[in-house]
Amino acid sequence: MMDKECAAIERLRVGAEMSETYYEQPLIITTSGGKDSDVCLHLAQAAGINYEVQHNHTTADAPETVRHVRETFRKLEEKEIKCTINWPTYKGQPVTMWSLIPQKLMPPTRVVRYCCDVLKEQGGKNRMICTGVRWAESTARKNNRAAFERLHRDREKRMLLSDNDDKRRLFENCQLKAKRVVNPIIDWTDEDVWAYIESEHIQMNPLYCEGQHRVGCIGCPVAGRKGRELEFARWPTYKGAYIRAFDRMIEGRKARGLETEWQTGTDAFDWWMGYDVLPGQMDFDEVMNDG
Numbered sequence: 001m002m003d004k005e006c007a008a009i010e011r012l013r014v015g016a017e018m019s020e021t022y023y024e025q026p027l028i029i030t031t032s033g034g035k036d037s038d039v040c041l042h043l044a045q046a047a048g049i050n051y052e053v054q055h056n057h058t059t060a061d062a063p064e065t066v067r068h069v070r071e072t073f074r075k076l077e078e079k080e081i082k083c084t085i086n087w088p089t090y091k092g093q094p095v096t097m098w099s100l101i102p103q104k105l106m107p108p109t110r111v112v113r114y115c116c117d118v119l120k121e122q123g124g125k126n127r128m129i130c131t132g133v134r135w136a137e138s139t140a141r142k143n144n145r146a147a148f149e150r151l152h153r154d155r156e157k158r159m160l161l162s163d164n165d166d167k168r169r170l171f172e173n174c175q176l177k178a179k180r181v182v183n184p185i186i187d188w189t190d191e192d193v194w195a196y197i198e199s200e201h202i203q204m205n206p207l208y209c210e211g212q213h214r215v216g217c218i219g220c221p222v223a224g225r226k227g228r229e230l231e232f233a234r235w236p237t238y239k240g241a242y243i244r245a246f247d248r249m250i251e252g253r254k255a256r257g258l259e260t261e262w263q264t265g266t267d268a269f270d271w272w273m274g275y276d277v278l279p280g281q282m283d284f285d286e287v288m289n290d291g
């Protein structure tokens with residue numbers, strides 16, 4: 001564990017130095033209000049680097065998460081660390097998950113995660129940021145994330161680097177004003193994260209005490225169905241907000257003459273939850289069962 005902690009601190013120091021060199025501004029530690037972000041904040045303090053903190057207000061986070069972020073910011077501000085909450089906008093106007101869905105005319109899905117682009121990945125443009133991404137979170141991350149990354153719309157211009165990589169000079173010398181990322185705990189397992197939280201007495205989002213494994217947007221289509229069901233049972237007003245957003249989305253589709261198989265927001269919600277019930281199909285299933 002000590003080794004991983006030292007490696008994480010070293011990555012943060014390198015990231016902070018790159019940030020000052022390229023952008024002449026401090027490294028931004030991004031926080032979602034989840035445990036991995038809190039670990040990064042703690043490590044940044046331990047690293048003794050100059051940094052600021054940003055949080056993207058997704059509008060779909062649990063109230064507990066919003067409160068936890070505010071409380072964390074209050075403590076950081078006491079230490080004179082600059083903290084910013086980015087409020088989402090779309091086409092120049094303030095937006096929420098519920099006003100975005102009708103504008104996009106379809107629910108966000110696992111494949112088309114437009115909400116992440118709009119609500120979660122704002123801020124930090126042309127800056128160096130730190131995130132709490134870890135390989136242990138998914139196989140996709142294992143394959144396409146690294147300790148240091150240079151992001152670019154053009155895939156060819158993206159670059160992934162491990163520690164002490166030969167390509168580092170190229171990464172550093174490149175003049176592209178792209179967003180650069182350092183992921184100091186990329187190689188930490190869940191056990192490493194929990195052990196560190198315990199040994200450092202880091203104050204966590206209270207939702208983990210309720211047994212929530214992940215803390216993020218309520219109803220996120222990327223999460224498993226069971227988890228989403230539990231979230232909607234825990235925060236039923238969010239379910240209502242999605243259904244009303246889907247109602248407005250259906251009206252929008254009809255107004256534009258787009259085909260829609262959903263009659264109501266509830267139909268769209270059921271499809272979105274993976275229940276796969278389309279009007280007519282239920283009758284068909286019943287007929288089959290009767291048969």
Ligand code: SF4
Pocket residue numbers: 058060108113115116117119120216217219220221222
């Ligand atoms: S709901 Fe999921 S996909 Fe959408 S912004 Fe939140 S995390 Fe991203």
